[in-house]
Amino acid sequence: MASLARDAGHRLRIHPLDVTDDNSVRAFAAALQTSPVDVLINNAGVGGSWNPLLSIDCADMARTMEVNTIGAMRLSSALLPNILKGSTRKIVYLTTRMSSMTDNTPAGVYGFVGGAYAYRMSKAALNAGMRTMAVDFKEQGLITAVINPGWVQTELGTKNAFMKVEDSVQGMLRVIDDLSAARSGIFIDYQGNEVPW
Numbered sequence: 001m002a003s004l005a006r007d008a009g010h011r012l013r014i015h016p017l018d019v020t021d022d023n024s025v026r027a028f029a030a031a032l033q034t035s036p037v038d039v040l041i042n043n044a045g046v047g048g049s050w051n052p053l054l055s056i057d058c059a060d061m062a063r064t065m066e067v068n069t070i071g072a073m074r075l076s077s078a079l080l081p082n083i084l085k086g087s088t089r090k091i092v093y094l095t096t097r098m099s100s101m102t103d104n105t106p107a108g109v110y111g112f113v114g115g116a117y118a119y120r121m122s123k124a125a126l127n128a129g130m131r132t133m134a135v136d137f138k139e140q141g142l143i144t145a146v147i148n149p150g151w152v153q154t155e156l157g158t159k160n161a162f163m164k165v166e167d168s169v170q171g172m173l174r175v176i177d178d179l180s181a182a183r184s185g186i187f188i189d190y191q192g193n194e195v196p197w
């Protein structure tokens, strides 16, 4: 983190943030003061335990929801005044195709069918929160979306994933740039294709 800050010079400011912690989110929002925020990208996420139902880990399920769902809403709530002052007023959330009910069938495109209760449920609930915000803040010009980044080679995605981080990020940046009020509340992937709920 220190080397990232040094390399980026004055163009980048880095703050600590734990989205599960009220005090941490409050301190982050306070550090921004009244600065406008053009785009908020809620990236923080955990995979949670993929135990089958008969050995479900409920404490882990609660932790997964705390980061993936509640954390994202806590941050969105804290930064909303800054976002509404921004030039583009966009909030996007990293979701997953695994949150799609339609895709969780034998014909699903990933072949990840069944299982991963905590992860699927936490992201499906996140999708619902995002969609609700699109409705509630339409008049104020807020534009929201959940984006599926693809299966990406990160710690969470593992080395078996199809995609390099750069390719996913480049695609998502284009998708975020192209988001318009007319498409607010959408479930979309890194290539700009709409994902069925």
Ligand SMILES: NC(=O)c1ccc[n+]([C@@H]2O[C@H](COP(=O)([O-])OP(=O)(O)OC[C@H]3O[C@@H](n4cnc5c(N)ncnc54)[C@H](OP(=O)(O)O)[C@@H]3O)[C@@H](O)[C@H]2O)c1
Residues within 6 Å of the ligand: 017, 018, 019, 020, 042, 043, 044, 045, 046, 067, 071, 094, 095, 096, 097, 148, 149, 150, 151, 152, 153, 154, 155, 156, 157, 158, 161
């Ligand atoms: N990789 C994939 O194939 C894939 C597919 C679909 C969706 N996604 C979604 O994409 C997003 C990014 O995932 P990734 O693949 O980059 O996973 P990752 O390599 O495991 O990175 C997860 C990131 O979330 C941060 N984080 C976790 N808990 C946090 C908390 N309480 N507060 C603040 N930050 C927290 C981590 O920060 P620290 O490093 O500081 O812990 C880390 O930067 C996630 O929302 C994930 O669900 C990923």
